[in-house]
Amino acid sequence: MTDQMLLSARGLTKRFGAVTVVDDVTFDVPRGKVLGILGPNGAGKTTLFNLISGDLAANGGELSLDGSLLSAEPPYKRCQRGIGRTYQVPQPFGDMTAFENLMVPAMMSAKMSEADASEHAAEVLRDCGLLARANNRAGGLTLLDRKRLELARALAGKPKLLLLDEIAGGLTEAEGAELVSLVRRVRDRGVTILWIEHVLHALMAVADSVLVLNFGKKIAEGSPDTVMQNSEVQRVYMGIEA
């Protein structure tokens, strides 16, 4: 590993009972780059995120961030170390406003003062197209706005590593293009991103490289073009037989 790598995984393994859902997975993510994660349903992609965010403990292997091991640190510690994530099913504090939802990670994870957090929260809401909803109760937002809020909450904690779990599904073409441009802006500010996404054209528009999982094992890794031409990826992910 070199100091150009923000995140490194070595032999990462997770079992549920007798089933190994993340199987000896090794990869590096260079700083400031976007790594796309692909794989069929049940391949272990979200479980991989849960291991990185600390929502689940691994059965084996090692993860390091910024050159130091992420051992048994709980999720809130990992947030404070700069890991932010979205969940497939948005998890806002439903009774708080959109703005208040952002104040929590800005103050608790990014450790900002109330005044700085407030300014940052407003900027993130604007970036994510939610400024007009700042004072709306999160639980009353539409699904699209809850998805935007999910991303905004992750950004409000000022992550250096951002884990995006299927944020493009169900968007119109224009909304998808807006999302791609937002992810690019975030990357251009120096944030390193891992993005699980089935909406391939959105992912391919941003990803610097792609890693493919199948039954928990890494089956391919490389540039988007190379990976999409890989015959095993075409077979397991796109159902194309050679």
Ligand SMILES: Nc1ncnc2c1ncn2[C@@H]1O[C@H](COP(=O)(O)OP(=O)(O)OP(=O)(O)O)[C@@H](O)[C@H]1O
């Ligand atoms: N807490 C759990 N207990 C038992 N099995 C689990 C648990 N979480 C996930 N699994 C199983 O682990 C496997 C991998 O699930 P995971 O959600 O990581 O897949 P995925 O690649 O993210 O799928 P999708 O694209 O459908 O979101 C699946 O077979 C799933 O049923």
